[in-house]
Amino acid sequence: MCSQSAGNANASRRGIYAAVRRIPRGRVATYGDVAELAGLEGHARQVGYALHDLPDGSDVPWHRVINAKGEISARSHGDSHELQRMLLEAEGVEFDLAGRVDLRKYRIARRRKRAYR
Numbered sequence: 001m002c003s004q005s006a007g008n009a010n011a012s013r014r015g016i017y018a019a020v021r022r023i024p025r026g027r028v029a030t031y032g033d034v035a036e037l038a039g040l041e042g043h044a045r046q047v048g049y050a051l052h053d054l055p056d057g058s059d060v061p062w063h064r065v066i067n068a069k070g071e072i073s074a075r076s077h078g079d080s081h082e083l084q085r086m087l088l089e090a091e092g093v094e095f096d097l098a099g100r101v102d103l104r105k106y107r108i109a110r111r112r113k114r115a116y117r
Helices: 003-021 031-037 044-052 080-090
Strands: none
Touching: 003 031, 003 044, 031 044
16 A cells, blocks of 8 residues: 555544544444544444444444444444443443344434535
């Protein structure tokens, strides 16, 4: 990767992490919400990669980011999905019997797109 690409990737990750830090305790955002807040609309997957790469002990509240169905995204290994649910429940976020969060109740307010005429 060239240094300019690496610089852009680092700037994108800083934006993602800053957006995640703005999610209040007891609330959630989707990967797409975070991408939009970070100026990366349409790049929800990039948010997932950035959160996956967080170092241990990071202060970024990664657990507040869930998928657009209101679910905790499955991980390929480990038990971080169980930890994520425990952390969200400790903040007062409730899950239904299907393991989903009511996005109408817990999702952060999203920016409304303006229609230009």
